[in-house]
Amino acid sequence: MSLASLTKDWAATSYGFLDASAKRELRRKMLKAIAVPGCQMPYASREVPMARGWGTGGLQVTLTLVNSASVVKVIDQGADDGVNAASIRRFISRVSGAAETWDTLSATIVQSRHRIPEEIMREDQVLVLQVPNPEPLRGVEPNISIARQMHADADYGKLWLTLYEQIVRKGRIMQGASYPAMVNGRHVMTPSPIPRWDVPKLNMARHLTFLSAGREKRLHAVPPYTRVEPLVFSDRPYQVEDHADLTCRRSGVRGFFMNELPQDGGGSVFEVSDSNLGIKAIDKADGSAIEIGETWYRNGEYSA
Amino acid sequence: MSLDLGLPALERAAPRLMRTEPLLNMRDISKSYGNVRALRDVDAAVYPGEVMGIVGESGSGKSTLLRMMNLEDTPDSGNYTLRLPGRENENLFDLTRYERRMLCARNIGIVYQNPHLGLLMKHSSSGNVAERLLIAGERSFEVLRDKAREALDASEFPLDRMDARPIELSGGMQQRVQLAKAIALEPALLLLDEPTTGLDVSVQALVLDTLKRLQRDRKITMVLVSHDLGVIRTMADRVMVMRHGEVVEQGLADQVFQDPQHPYTQQLVHAKL
Numbered sequence: 252m253s254l255a256s257l258t259k260d261w262a263a264t265s266y267g268f269l270d271a272s273a274k275r276e277l278r279r280k281m282l283k284a285i286a287v288p289g290c291q292m293p294y295a296s297r298e299v300p301m302a303r304g305w306g307t308g309g310l311q312v313t314l315t316l317v318n319s320a321s322v323v324k325v326i327d328q329g330a331d332d333g334v335n336a337a338s339i340r341r342f343i344s345r346v347s348g349a350a351e352t353w354d355t356l357s358a359t360i361v362q363s364r365h366r367i368p369e370e371i372m373r374e375d376q377v378l379v380l381q382v383p384n385p386e387p388l389r390g391v392e393p394n395i396s397i398a399r400q401m402h403a404d405a406d407y408g409k410l411w412l413t414l415y416e417q418i419v420r421k422g423r424i425m426q427g428a429s430y431p432a433m434v435n436g437r438h439v440m441t442p443s444p445i446p447r448w449d450v451p452k453l454n455m456a457r458h459l460t461f462l463s464a465g466r467e468k469r470l471h472a473v474p475p476y477t478r479v480e481p482l483v484f485s486d487r488p489y490q491v492e493d494h495a496d497l498t499c500r501r502s503g504v505r506g507f508f509m510n511e512l513p514q515d516g517g518g519s520v521f522e523v524s525d526s527n528l529g530i531k532a533i534d535k536a537d538g539s540a541i542e543i544g545e546t547w548y549r550n551g552e553y554s555a
Numbered sequence: 556m557s558l559d560l561g562l563p564a565l566e567r568a569a570p571r572l573m574r575t576e577p578l579l580n581m582r583d584i585s586k587s588y589g590n591v592r593a594l595r596d597v598d599a600a601v602y603p604g605e606v607m608g609i610v611g612e613s614g615s616g617k618s619t620l621l622r623m624m625n626l627e628d629t630p631d632s633g634n635y636t637l638r639l640p641g642r643e644n645e646n647l648f649d650l651t652r653y654e655r656r657m658l659c660a661r662n663i664g665i666v667y668q669n670p671h672l673g674l675l676m677k678h679s680s681s682g683n684v685a686e687r688l689l690i691a692g693e694r695s696f697e698v699l700r701d702k703a704r705e706a707l708d709a710s711e712f713p714l715d716r717m718d719a720r721p722i723e724l725s726g727g728m729q730q731r732v733q734l735a736k737a738i739a740l741e742p743a744l745l746l747l748d749e750p751t752t753g754l755d756v757s758v759q760a761l762v763l764d765t766l767k768r769l770q771r772d773r774k775i776t777m778v779l780v781s782h783d784l785g786v787i788r789t790m791a792d793r794v795m796v797m798r799h800g801e802v803v804e805q806g807l808a809d810q811v812f813q814d815p816q817h818p819y820t821q822q823l824v825h826a827k828l
Contacts, residue, residue: 404653408689412675415689416682418696419718484696 267314268346273297277315281461284472289434290402291385296468306339306364307465309381313343313362316377321349324358329366329510329524336364353527356544365428367449369507369525370544372458374475380443382464385471387431387441407431407439410482418487427492432481439482440471448491448508452547453479495551497521502529503536506551576638578603578776579624579744584633586619586800593619594630594800601744603638604774608791608808610784610823616800617780621748623648624778625665626655637662639743660690664737668749670729673736676722680732681707683721687739706735711765727758731765738769747779751786763789784823788812796820 265271273295280294299307299314317323323343327336331353339362344351352358355368362379372378388398391409401407410431417425428444432453442450443462453460453473463470473479483489498505500520507528509521523529528543535541547553577600586594594616601607609617622628623635626647635647639662650658667673674683684703685693693699707717712731721729730750737745750766751759763786770777770790779790787794788808795805796817804817815821 400652404656406656406690408686411689411694412678412682412686415685415696415699416678419679419682484699485694487696 264346266347267317268299268342269297269311269314273311274315277311280470281312281315281472284461284470285459285474287438288474288477289438289440289471291440291469291471293469296465299465300342301339303466304383305335306362306381308463308467308470309362309364309379309461309465310339310343311465312379312461312463312470313360314346316360316379317343317347317349319348320359321347322352322357322359323349324352324355324361324368326361326363326366326368326525328364329508330526332526353530355527356542365444365446366508366524367445367452369523369528369546369548371547372456374457376458378458378460380445380460380462382441382443382462383466384429384441385462385464385467385469387429387439402438405437407433407482410439411484414482414484418484424483424487424490430481432479434471434473434479435477436480438471440473442473442479446492446508447481447489448494448548450479450481451489451491451553455479491553494521495548499523499529499532502532504529504532506548507546575603577601578638579778580634580636580638581620581624582634584620584623584630584635586616586623586628586630586633592800594623597633597797597800597802599795599802601776601778603776605792606770606777606779606790608787608794609778609780609797610782610787610794611797612782614799615797617797618748619800620797621665621746621778621780624744625663625746626650626659637744656690660687661740662743663746664740664742664744665746666730666733666737666748666750668752670721670726670733673733674721674729677720679718680712680721680724680735681717683732684736684739687736691740702739703735706739707732709738709769710734711761725758726754727762730754730762734762734765734769738773738775741773743776745775745777747777747781749781749783750779752781752783759786766790784812796823 277294280292284292297311299310301307301310323340325336325340327333330336340351343349355370358376360377360379361368364381386398387410388401391413392398392401414424428446429441430447430450431439432442432450434440442453455476457475459475460473461470481489494509495506497509499522501522504523508524510524511519511521513519531541531543535543579601581599584594584597597620611617623630629648636644637647681703684706685699688699688702704714704717708714710731712735721732751762754762769775781787791808794808794811796803798819804811804820811820812824815824
């Protein structure tokens with residue numbers, strides 16, 4: 252028996268682009284990340300045909316999870332039709348045979364940058380977030396070795412100190428995105444650059460969330476039904492962005508996270524950030540039989 | 556501790572008036588850095604409510620000893636206990652990193668000579684004080700602010716500047732912020748490493764005044780390291796004289812300064828006067 256008889260025949264590509272050993276490593280790290288919610292797991296980030304910083308971390312997790320029965324949705328800043336989102340989605344589909352979709356309800360894997368869809372995700376769905384900086388302590392502790400010790404000791408006082416400073420200087424907490432959140436009462440994570448609006452959606456969520464940083468070679472996870480509590484002072488409640496009263500100028504939906512479009516003359520108009528929600532609302536108003544799922548926010552109030 | 560002048564041993568015995576147990580007790584501390592013996596069989600005891608001064612020239616080991624009191628460094632051998640509730644007979648050098656950090660944050664305050672070591676220069680002064688409280692688990696913004704204000708006030712820091720960054724403040728003010736941070740949690744032990752060195756004489760006097768008043772009002776146990784005999788003389792109840800990593804003489808401050816026994820101490824006192 253020769254070694255060649257035990258191995259598979261050479262092929263120009265392997266299924267799902269990544270080679271088997273890379274996927275095995277990622278699977279192990281993903282399982283570890285689920286076992287210790289919010290704790291960052293290092294992994295060997297592979298080359299993918301995309302520059303680091305453009306979602307390579309999320310892409311590697313998606314390529315590991317994907318199979319031919321998967322339905323993949325990719326969001327960039329809430330939109331499905333951005334160049335980056337469209338390219339990633341088409342790439343995943345080409346290397347795995349998975350179906351593509353824009354609809355949150357029909358997707359099995361949602362890879363996203365900056366947003367969590369407004370429609371509530373289910374147990375059978377996985378959210379993969381692309382993370383530029385997985386380390387919540389980076390701003391307060393540049394030394395990565397010390398930062399790891401601080402995680403081990405649950406020494407997060409300096410993060411609260413950052414919030415204290417913001418209140419002292421500006422009168423309110425200014426942290427807009429990457430708002431630090433305590434996962435399962437133990438590890439503080441930075442939930443990628445999702446806005447404050449989206450952080451409550453992770454708390455006791457039905458779906459599994461992976462947050463993966465390809466350039467930083469680390470991933471962490473929020474398993475289903477896990478507590479995610481943004482860091483706050485006991486007398487300064489957590490506040491999401493002031494978007495509850497804004498109306499989308501195209502679709503007319505109201506009470507969701509909006510993109511602000513500055514206009515000549517100083518004013519601005521708003522469009523719903525989760526673009527597919529807007530499209531579905533327009534189609535529904537036109538009389539199509541479109542199902543809009545339950546949303547995390549109703550009338551601008553979080554209620555899940 | 557091999558000083559034998561045929562005199563009553565002042566070194567090991569506690570002053571007769573001291574009836575309480577020492578708060579801080581260090582036994583047989585030795586430490587080498589390569590070939591350099593920084594500390595050799597040093598014993599130290601500090602009693603509740605007193606100010607212990609440590610004098611000695613540069614390289615005598617006084618700062619190393621203070622760093623060990625703050626659990627920033629561990630010796631090659633030796634034993635260190637603090638009489639804290641529940642920790643009476645525990646050698647603090649055996650604690651894990653986490654226990655050490657919690658114990659230090661709650662029970663030991665320190666003021667460094669260099670404020671860059673003790674302060675976050677880009678955060679507000681009140682934030683620097685609040686950090687201590689945050690480590691101890693305080694999570695109410697108003698309470699943090701009130702307690703920070705209280706501690707800054709106690710160290711006679713001008714409250715209208717409580718949100719200024721230490722980097723914008725004068726040296727004396729920076730030392731006051733350090734002091735406020737150190738006393739914010741009402742520690743059992745306050746360590747002062749050359750707290751007034753580098754300040755001009757008038758500011759030095761003011762900071763020493765604050766320290767004296769704090770000591771009087773709060774009965775904080777202090778260990779004060781300085782090469783300046785004048786500072787030690789104003790502040791300390793008892794004095795430990797160190798040289799080449801050994802304690803050459805210790806006793807009541809007045810006694811040591813009036814009637815130094817060891818030749819080195821005699822030289823030192825002489826040089827000063």
